[in-house]
Amino acid sequence: MKIGILGAGAIGCYLGGKLIAAGHDVVLVGRLGDEIRESGLELTDYAGGRVKLAGTEVRYVAEPDWLAEVEAVFLTVKSLATEEAARPLATILGPSVPIVSFQNGVSNPARLRSELPGRPILAGMVPFNVAHTAPGRFHNGTSGPLAIEERAGVEWPIAAALRSAGFDVELHASLEALQWSKLLINLNNAVNALGGVPLYQQLRERDYRRVMAMCVREGIAAMRANGLPVARVGRMIPALAPLVLELPDMLFLRVAAAMVKVDKTARSSMLDDLERGRATEIDYLNGEIVRLADRRGVAVPVNRRVSALVKEAEGARSGSPRIPSAKLLALVTSAG
Numbered sequence: 001m002k003i004g005i006l007g008a009g010a011i012g013c014y015l016g017g018k019l020i021a022a023g024h025d026v027v028l029v030g031r032l033g034d035e036i037r038e039s040g041l042e043l044t045d046y047a048g049g050r051v052k053l054a055g056t057e058v059r060y061v062a063e064p065d066w067l068a069e070v071e072a073v074f075l076t077v078k079s080l081a082t083e084e085a086a087r088p089l090a091t092i093l094g095p096s097v098p099i100v101s102f103q104n105g106v107s108n109p110a111r112l113r114s115e116l117p118g119r120p121i122l123a124g125m126v127p128f129n130v131a132h133t134a135p136g137r138f139h140n141g142t143s144g145p146l147a148i149e150e151r152a153g154v155e156w157p158i159a160a161a162l163r164s165a166g167f168d169v170e171l172h173a174s175l176e177a178l179q180w181s182k183l184l185i186n187l188n189n190a191v192n193a194l195g196g197v198p199l200y201q202q203l204r205e206r207d208y209r210r211v212m213a214m215c216v217r218e219g220i221a222a223m224r225a226n227g228l229p230v231a232r233v234g235r236m237i238p239a240l241a242p243l244v245l246e247l248p249d250m251l252f253l254r255v256a257a258a259m260v261k262v263d264k265t266a267r268s269s270m271l272d273d274l275e276r277g278r279a280t281e282i283d284y285l286n287g288e289i290v291r292l293a294d295r296r297g298v299a300v301p302v303n304r305r306v307s308a309l310v311k312e313a314e315g316a317r318s319g320s321p322r323i324p325s326a327k328l329l330a331l332v333t334s335a336g
Helices: 010-021 033-039 064-069 079-086 108-115 155-164 176-186 188-195 206-225 238-245 249-256 269-275 286-296 301-316 325-335
Strands: 002-006 025-029 041-045 050-053 059-061 072-075 099-101 121-125 130-134 137-140 146-149 169-172
Touching: 002 010, 002 064, 010 025, 010 041, 010 050, 010 072, 010 130, 010 137, 010 155, 025 064, 033 041, 033 059, 072 079, 079 108, 099 108, 108 121, 121 176, 130 269, 146 155, 155 169, 176 188, 176 206, 176 238, 188 206, 188 269, 188 301, 188 325, 206 238, 206 249, 206 286, 206 301, 206 325, 238 249, 269 301, 286 301, 301 325
Parallel strands: 002 025, 002 072, 025 059, 041 137, 072 099, 099 121, 146 169
Antiparallel strands: 041 050, 121 146, 130 137
16 A cells, blocks of 8 residues: 655654555655665564664655655644644645544544645554664564544555555544543653653652542543543543552552553653753643633643643753652642
8 A cells, every 4th residue: 555654753663664564565755754765664573573774764744845745644743833743744645545644632633624625634543652763773662553434435444455465454433532542541651751751650640640649630620520421442441540550569459550561761751851851742641631621610620730730841852850759649649
């Protein structure tokens, strides 16, 4: 299949590299072309999997004009760049070419449909974490199946291509509940970014988990106040997450081992953004919970405080503030 990946950073390179290795014709569009050409593309995962491609095997370009002949586009840009990335596609792509939003957050498919009316826009969800660990090196540190919205069968060849590349893929008539429920899990991105430690270490510190539990509990309240159901996400059950996260360390580790696999190097993309001095997706994660809560007057002080702390770190441009777990818990508790 001819597939274009627009905004090929960590997630885009991971998806694209595995598709190339499976024999698909893939063009990656983004800012890492020089790096990939020089270093090649190496993909690893928590289970020991490895894909290695020479730079000459990867077609990585800087301009979206190269997408003119593709049969599908995966959009993997940060949420704050959605409209900017979508605009040139109106003239580059044929009207029937499907675009799958494999982005964090819940608003991107609707924003794409507003920019590209009448085109087949599919919501998608990437449940796993991919870190850019070295030039041309990308590591998937967590587990879970890709999810794609069903749309009159246009999703079938896309799902088949991804499955041929070794991905588990689930198809859903609607992704709204799943996207909001995945967003609950992604609230941990900010906790990880503020702590500045690998997810493996963060999840072993109860006070970090308590902060995450408070964020999720507020998110669930906001969702339910707006009539949004909380759905299962792979092995994760977000509705139970606050209770599980607050368990004593030894008991938590026993229970969580059956829910998600996290290796010792995994960290959130938001932590990577802070470390590289880039704008984060905080407005499209914890910020979405704040906006949802405001519709019904639901109090979400912890998510507001976490959002403000990330914004402060963005402005400082000094990387993660590396807030110890007990201090972070005290900061957000005082916000309540």
